[in-house]
Amino acid sequence: AQSVTQLDSQVPVFEEAPVELRCNYSSSVSVYLFWYVQYPNQGLQLLLKYLSGSTLVKSINGFEAEFNKSQTSFHLRKPSVHISDTAEYFCAVSEVAGGTSYGKLTFGQGTILTVHP
């Protein structure tokens, strides 16, 4: 079975400051890793994903995450945040293969990022 731990439930930061949202996972098999963002009264939007290849993945709006297999981590970072980044962020894992992976993501409990002016 897999599990995901998001180490911070809330992260307040000031605008233009850097931010890191931490995510650790546990799995006995190889996994894919994802970060999703959820704005109030909306569904989840995929921010970025690690499937294979380069361990550093980037989104179009300045976020990046690095897959660290030895530390089983997939932390999300942004060098300079904006007010519009205020949202809840979810880390998720999925098994690479097998019937139990179909459609199934295991999510962390979420981190609420609040960007203050």
Add this chain to the structure above:
Amino acid sequence: KAGVTQTPRYLIKTRGQQVTLSCSPISGHRSVSWYQQTPGQGLQFLFEYFSETQRNKGNFPGRFSGRQFSNSRSEMNVSTLELGDSALYLCASSPGQGAFNQPQHFGDGTRLSIL
């Protein structure tokens, strides 16, 4: 390209009733997954359908069921509603085949409130 569409957006029911939620995936996507989101339990996987067949199922009681039609649209049904079923129900779609079958496109959800 239209996104994942869920209807209705809001529903109010009473205990003991049943409810049906609908999800239309992105055109061409054949896999539909359902998730329940609550403040206490977070996001939990309900089930996944592909080509009208349930391929995967989470740990929910039999009161939660679903189906998928030939056009890939999916419905989720909850019978004998309980207060604890109050949640945001999210649907997600994906192509469903190959290595990239993970749900990556979510709808805005149906918020179900049980009185």
